[in-house]
Amino acid sequence: MSEFGPHQFSVVSKRTPFVDGPSKVSGRARYIADLDIQGAVWGKILRSPYPHADIVSIDTSAAEALPGVHGVITYRDAPQRSIEGGDEAGASDDPVYVLESRVRHVGDEVAAVAADTEEIAEAALDLIRIEWRQLPAVFDPEQALQPDAPQVRARGNLAGGEPILLERGDVAAGFAAAELVVEETYTTPFTSAIPLEPRGCIAAWEGDRLTVWKSGRNVYGDRQSLATVFGLPLNKIRVMTPVVGGSFGNKDESRLQFITALLAKKAGRPVKLCYSLSEELRAGRWRHPSKITVKMGVTRAGDITAIDATCIMNTGPYVPGTNVCRRSAHGLTYLYTCPNVKFTGYVVYTNTPVAGSYRALGAPQGHFALESQIDLVAEKLGIDPLAFRLRNHVPLAGQPGPAHKPSGRPIPPQPIAGGIPFSSNGLGECLAEGGAVVDWQPHPAGPTRRRDADGRLRGTGVAACIYQTGQAPSSAIVRVEADGTAEVLMGTLDVGQGSSTVLTIMAAETLGLPLHKVVGYFADAETTPFSHGTVGSTTTFSSGIAVQEAAGDAKRQLLNLGADALEAPIEALDIKDGVIFATEAPNRRISVVDALRRKLPRQIVGRAATSPGSDRYIINAFAAHFAEVSVDPDTGEVRVLRYVAAHDCGQPINVMAVEGQIEGGVMQGLGFALTEQLGVDPADGTPTSANLDTFKVPAQPDMPPMDVLLVDSHDAVGPFGAKAVGEVPVAPVAAAIANAVYDATGVRIRDLPVTAEKVLRGLQELRR
């Protein structure tokens, strides 16, 4: 094949080291805490000692008088505009302000100080005198839903005011047709993402213009919310995100940027406010604890006739978003073929610390319940768990039946799409290929309780997962410079997952340039065009389509120059390695650099603004995870001996990054499964484990040997056939491990984490 022959991927689907890797590993990369903004002073936040209380009086005079202090803010300084966004969130009659006279959890924000040093700021916090009036508090979401519960928020304790109701088919009829009905309840605790870099923000005003640097996930979203809260036009706010030390979807939804900006305004100079790790663990945003009841009806032959699931999630006093419930519902309603499905979800306000988005938002909770339940049902039917999944998993055609049916309920349930095919579906391959690699031994009769030579119990578990690929409006500018190098300008941001590499790869592939000739500039709401946030496994798919189209636009302009020069129609031309050539006569060619000499200015600006989505398809990523564990029968200690993660992420754009995402996701799933739990004192709502002694996060030695399988997949809709991977690998881990522990021991743990104590107690009960 000629050097300029028909196209193969040149840059896509290789193993590409991250473009920002060298600056990170060399220590040159500057995170928020490393960033010295001219004239900036330090900000510190005073936090509430009470779970629910009103400020009767607050005296900041001593703090303000402390030498080196430049400003103190309290609720009296806060603009009277809700930080919680649109009216849906109750902005009008249930507002949350930058600071308030009421606190709603231990660690809630009370006041903030700007000072020359962190030490002075801390000292000033100690000088703020407050008289409190304590209010009754509630920490349990089910108690919070009782009519006489203390009222956490003005509109009541149920976020959104109504439960989330999703429905397909006729659940009652489905249960009537069932030969076996199994109902079980599963719970998961508070956990935290604790990225290596805690939250941080810097704000600087110049007149009425505000510049914010933030370790975040969404510069355009932050710009919008700052504009709303401070009553500023969008074009007067610049939000930039430098290098991020891990986001996991979790660096948002707090008061940080508002407090920093308000403090900078009060102090009359830039303010830098970085959380300590302890603050991050007490007052960051936690993963929503969940209580999910799954009722499933099946035929003896193994068909699922009905699923009815109820989910209660505690969000603490803030973050009204109910997407966490919808994400938990996704597996429950979509992963297995079932014509009759109902899901009821409650996101509940309490006076615990605050929950928020964290990698795979709701899906780890939902999949733990679903995939534990599937094993339970399979055993009761006498079907091997893997065989049951292979038999019932959702096919390419999607769920059967119409898109929705009318409902007589006062609050109309949201229809669950049915009859709409998936754009691609490699779930069967994930289950089959993963099972082959882990050497799955069918065990239709229940737990195998294999005993190793050393007396430990060994078992294998499987869990599948479905994750809808994030589809969001995005845009990109792709420039080609006079020397044939190119630049990608995008508002999206790399939270460490490698998106700048992936998007640069896509631009290079489209433009026919080697990767090193393309650089990216990201995450600046002033100079880069609109982007969605780095949430919901959106970037590769949605930003990918934008960069592909913008690079395509630039390429068309280059081909037009080439068409003039080569006197050929542009359809006959292509670009490779910086050379425009006729595909049928590769010797007819002109370099991109020479083609650009035919134009002034000698620069190409390609652009795209896209809102991807398809009426014809639902776009989902899939995975099947397999864990092999051994359990000490005397202590209940669980060791993960081996892990196999088989994924359908569509065409991988950067194989190395996909593997890294999966390995990291499994690691976070391992913590969720086995060790992580942020405690809250049931008496007074105080976080009891806000440090790394008691909040136990897996470290590298805890990682088992692991196989990552990427099944052959090329999506019909995604850019270069890609779908998503970011959040997916976290979702099935806890169920795969719990199922493996059950296979090893016969002990089923329904409340995460799967601690040694719980397993041992289960073993003791079995022996009784």
Place this chain on the structure above:
Amino acid sequence: MSEFGPHQFSVVSKRTPFVDGPSKVSGRARYIADLDIQGAVWGKILRSPYPHADIVSIDTSAAEALPGVHGVITYRDAPQRSIEGGDEAGASDDPVYVLESRVRHVGDEVAAVAADTEEIAEAALDLIRIEWRQLPAVFDPEQALQPDAPQVRARGNLAGGEPILLERGDVAAGFAAAELVVEETYTTPFTSAIPLEPRGCIAAWEGDRLTVWKSGRNVYGDRQSLATVFGLPLNKIRVMTPVVGGSFGNKDESRLQFITALLAKKAGRPVKLCYSLSEELRAGRWRHPSKITVKMGVTRAGDITAIDATCIMNTGPYVPGTNVCRRSAHGLTYLYTCPNVKFTGYVVYTNTPVAGSYRALGAPQGHFALESQIDLVAEKLGIDPLAFRLRNHVPLAGQPGPAHKPSGRPIPPQPIAGGIPFSSNGLGECLAEGGAVVDWQPHPAGPTRRRDADGRLRGTGVAACIYQTGQAPSSAIVRVEADGTAEVLMGTLDVGQGSSTVLTIMAAETLGLPLHKVVGYFADAETTPFSHGTVGSTTTFSSGIAVQEAAGDAKRQLLNLGADALEAPIEALDIKDGVIFATEAPNRRISVVDALRRKLPRQIVGRAATSPGSDRYIINAFAAHFAEVSVDPDTGEVRVLRYVAAHDCGQPINVMAVEGQIEGGVMQGLGFALTEQLGVDPADGTPTSANLDTFKVPAQPDMPPMDVLLVDSHDAVGPFGAKAVGEVPVAPVAAAIANAVYDATGVRIRDLPVTAEKVLRGLQELRR
């Protein structure tokens, strides 16, 4: 007329305070010297004490050993790539490196030091030991052109290797047809722009990526030259210019950015290098001194039959550009109707300090010669100087005759366009209206020598001017945000002249938005699209066309949304005050904000890349200046009593800015006319007046009462009818004043500045 009736200018042609005014007058604006870049140390340059010498040996060890020193660079560190651009400049066999072992003028760059403080850097410079071998030097450009002159540059002392030759018609025939031939020689000295902010630059490397902040005039130009010198791809270099404290076209063409970047690389940390005022005056870039001989043939009736001009300019040892000669030729060849014109120009290398671009590059020199000569010829013909100009000035149709004729010379002269009309021409109106305002009294018989009651001599002078509007490739991005505010992104930069205001005005006018809803972001070669430099009175015209087109592109997209919403063709729609409406039915309307709700992302990105220029037109700005002076007959002291500046700049975009440009230009012209002269010791080439004691710049009290007239003009080609004004007002000032002094005294000063000593000497000679 309805609120949404037919269009008038809403934002254009008002008196608009500068958008960046508040930040400047409040002291918030940060110039290069105010900019603290994280980790930056100070750079200082060691300068040559000799006009022409070779380094025999250089020992930097003591400097390097000084505590606080982070790096020393000499010619040994310099990349072997010429800083003087393309091969035309002799990059291959006459290269100029970042630093060299040869120095070519007193003040030339020898070495540079990076240190923790400026004081340590200065001390380190003193520790550099150098053994020199002095070379013969030449300071006079005519001597430098002699065959035995010391060779300043490898390719010889004539820049470009050949004289510049411009020709129209048949000059010999023209002189043969003349009834009177007048030949005279005029000279102008070295002067300096000395902006309030001297040159400054900061450079920072991150791996192989270079970021440069520079008080300059052309971020894309600097990026290109840095890429060439350091062998970097364009997309690895980011050049940004913050607020500039005056450029006057003069903040370029030096080694500053190369030395700063090289030093930063050697020091391994960012380096900030700011010139002192004294450095600026010794080693900045000066205005080229000129010697121009004009030979003019006329008929008794007053027709000009031939012009033959010769111009010699000294550029010092660097800056090979010959445009300075072409700019000096422009008035000589275009301002007056004449079929037979020849211009010969020489740009000569010497060992004086270096000349470079400075506001109106060459035109002040050319117009001083031409407009003095016109007065001389008019007097010899017995025609009033204003009447002679009104009779002969170039008409709208341009110069007569064919575009060019063949020439037998070995170096073909460049044709001077003839037969191509001007896009607009308000020169006649400038002369007539300015004459009326100054109450011009015709004096066909020569100087009036009016005597005031106090015995001082009073006179009035006129000078006209033509200035070709800069046409250059440019581009712009104009974004409309979800809240209906807009952003302009352009690579061009505001040097203090108000271009950010002018370009923002044009975007607002096009988009139908009030000015306060549009903000601009400029001068960042990474995030803003290509721009020409802020030179040649280019910005309003060329960047203006780009921003007009980009805003027009954004507007079309908005109108398309409106067309969908209002079910009307876009031709029937317009936008005013953020509302899209049907021009024939203004009640059919939708706000831009609501229209944007119909689109995802809710952001419009308009773009344009333009290369303005017209084969059908030559685009020129015009002016006629009138000065009234009084002269002390006993001392020769000249006072300017009144000044009238009548300009055709096309449609003024910001009337206040145009007036400011004209007032500032006249002030600089006043210094050029009366006081400014940078001396060079003829023995050793040392600058003798490199401070403000001896280099006398006009201050506010020196400014006469002044009328600025903008004649009614709307150009056929320019954006909103605009042409240019930036450099124009400097060009005619010296001649207007010299002509006024002649009218007052009968003394004609042909060598600038018009000092009291020269006038007194002239008066004494007249009395003899």
